[in-house]
Amino acid sequence: MSRCVCQAAAIALTGLAGTTVMVEAAVSQQLPGMVIIGLPDASLSEAKQRVRTATAQAGLPLSDRLVTINLAPAALPKQGSSFDLAIALAALAASQHLPITRLAETAHIGELGLDGSVRRPVGLLSAVIAAKELGFTRVMVPHEGGAEARLVHGIEVIEVGDLSSAVAWHRGDPFDPRESSQVSTSRKSAGSEPARHADTPDMADVVGQPEAVEAMVIAAAGRHHVSLLGPPGAGKTLLAERLPTVLPDLSPSESLTVSSIASLDGSQVNTLITRPPFVRAHHTATSAAISGSGDSRGIRPGALTRACHGVLFLDEAPEFGRKILDNLRQPLESGTIDIMRAHVRTTLPARIQLVLAANPCPCGNAGAPETAPQCRCTPATRVRYMQRISGPLNDRIDLRLTVRRVANAQYQEATGQSRTTSSELLDRVREARARASARLSHTPWSVNSEVTGDWLRGPELRLPKDDTFIIDRALSLGALTMRGYDRTLRLAWSIADLAGRNRPGRRELAQALELRGGATV
Template identity: 65%
Template sequence: MRGEVCRAASIALTGVEGTVVTVEAAVSQQLPGMAIIGLPDTALAEAKLRVRTATTQAGMPLADRFITVNLSPAALPKQGSGFDLAIALSALAASQRLPREQLSSIAHLGELSLDGELRRPAGLLTATVAARELGFRRVMVPERGGAEAALVPDIEVIAVRDLAGAVAWHRGEPEGWRVLPYAGEDTEAGAHSSSASASDDTLSAAGDIADIVGQPDAIEALTIAAAGRHHISLLGPPGAGKTMLATRLPTILPDLTPDEAIAASSIASIGGAPLTGLVQRPPFESPHHTASKMALIGGGSNSEVRPGAITRACHGVLFLDEAPEFPRSVLDALRQPLESGHIEIHRSRIRTSLPARVQLVLAANPCPCGYAGSPDTVAQCSCTPNVRIRYLQRISGPLGDRIDLRLAVRRVPSVMLNDIEAPAPTSGELRERVTQARAAAAVRLEDTPWTTNGEVKGPWLRTTQLRLPRKDTVVLDQALGRGSITLRGYDRVLRVAWTIADLAGLDRPSRNEISRALVLRGGDLL
């Protein structure tokens, strides 16, 4: 038997980016066997055994000849078992077991078991999103992962139970498959019905900002950071509540927008666990200070790229507790993605970009023992001046310059523990303020590529119609002239001032808002 080359389509993931892979199969006059070429990894190379066995168990044995399977483009490294379904269908078509007309017009995603059952591959939602962006109108997936793929709009999802069901669809038979309706409508409706949406369970599990006792200035600074998506650092002695403040920050952030939910869900899908709904709440990542640079920013080998903590926290919060304990090289690796919002990963055979649009929160003690300059504790600092300087210098100047708000957190006096006359605001109340402030910023930034003040480029604030008068920016100009802040710091103070104005319901910031933003950055007004 010698037939034509039969082609089926699938999707290869490099990070969160997808590439169309054409699976070509041809039968030649040689002894029975199968070879897979096109830079497969070990799991993919073993597909020839799974496909041979699964097709036989399903009652559709392949041709009793040698089958060559090529994965094109051949120069792109490919990994994983998600190509099994496309390989099996192209091999069956080459063996004249099913028509090949529609094989290349549908993205096939699925792993085969030995009895022909289809299993969900890692990154199914990510691959479905990539298939839609690459122009596919249909995607064929295992029934067990169909609900996840159906979360993606504007693409038809064909769910099949097993290999026989996939063959039945291509033959035009009615059994063994079904078309799933788009499942994201109810999720989005629930997400936008109110600020307390279907994600209330997630919020309650994270606690409430009202749990924090006696830190009104810190809570207000967190509210400003949340409203403008600004980076913030917390410096204070042990027990001051830095970690509690940081972990409550996600509870006052609004739900993700539909586009952000798809992006965050695609990143979560790569982790391997199946999704039952879109990620609606901003993600929160808090890596330990022993984490490597690759664990923080992502990386991998020549055949695979894995997202790091900064990508998993995309559209959410990346919290680095005990920040000076991280190696300086690891911290400095954050500088470029904090500015650009993405990470370029370069390997000898792979180049890809990972999203990294995060809100960074740093927490640190003032010294290794934690008690330097703390008048509110009887513990005395045992660190020498040089030790204190070296400790804080692990956070380099360029990284510190990218922090919008620098907050000194002090321990709560015991007398405030009994102060119940002034109830603290709840996360829901602050989330409503943050949502309103972001809505005001979104209207102002409607014709720009940005949605929050923390993303706005400085030249746009300094040179457009939003440029503030000199009488209002005089304190900021003086700080720049003295060298108290850099030009990057100048722009970041302006962004914070606009956020303060949005929270106050003002059309634009005045000298008071700019002065307050400068103080929150750690500047001075003298």
């Protein structure tokens, strides 16, 4: 006799967004077998063999009739092995091995091994977060992913080591969640803080560039985008790699987002990631590697998403493809990246702090009198090289620094002096962020780079005309666009926050305009 349709809940991820999937199982009077319908991908179609073998190994064979599995909603493409556990439990319920009481109200996330063990799928933390947002109060996960799932507060986590344990929990029988669990040692992990050694990057490593260091501190205080222009060996990469050392720890919500992205990228997250990520992209990277990609096999976050709430560093920026660089324009404004393909559409977070580094010309010696080799590039070649970074993208960069090589005499003098460490600079940045946070406490923003120009020019924060004369004139002469005007204001507020001032004055506005590369008219 066939039994009524049994349902078990699962979570389908499209990027970081989740959808409830009800795994429906029914037994019909046909030849033995199992079919899965509801737009499964190849790996999900293979669940038939995994489920049949795992249930037999657990001593819970499925019905000797046809078991039909439907993944609802049928119009949503599903991919991955995280549905295995829900499929097995729904099929076992349809085969009258367990009650259906709690199957539909518990989100089941796990991959099955042929021996019946339950393993951690990719994106476990993201799936648990999605389950909570979808209204679930309970989630069943593999024992090896229990610590990761418990990072999400406000949802009950049921850990199971194998399929027998999952069945025992639904039956109300006692079980050991560690039984038969196999913790993978090959999967990369994220979230643990690295031990600090003597060679840990520190801003004190930068020699003879006090103006550039101060500019990076200003960038950190307001989370402003930076471009570094200079010859090889001037310290552009050194400055970019040390920018994260003067950034404050992530907020709880940012930490959860960054950890969720790491989980989606394949990392097993044992503790929340608390430090801003640093992603360095090579100029040979494809557009999909930078922006992200998606197809019927799922969404793969790119460098823009992996650097969310941290730093994305593009070294040798003019060597990147023009299309890749222009694809950065929309994420820099919105803080998100849209992945749109024929059958997959989603939005991923991409709130980054961009750092571009470039040589002044293909040979790198243009405008550098301190270098022995002379630049042999023609003026037209130099112009074409720098025009690879389009005007609209360049207009979205807040600080534009020209970095020069440190002369030997300056180097010898600087090496004998004590330099400010990242820890000391970080204290300044934290104090500046605190001032900005207090000022923006009743707004949706937390740092100066996020504030809209309308609000900065509004009645609450409008600066006197006598103070803004310098940037007003730059705007009227065409040295600034309206976007550049607003970004100069944001930069001035960050400078004022670092100086402990209630608002920026003429000096801060002039410094902001100079750092942006405008004319001090």
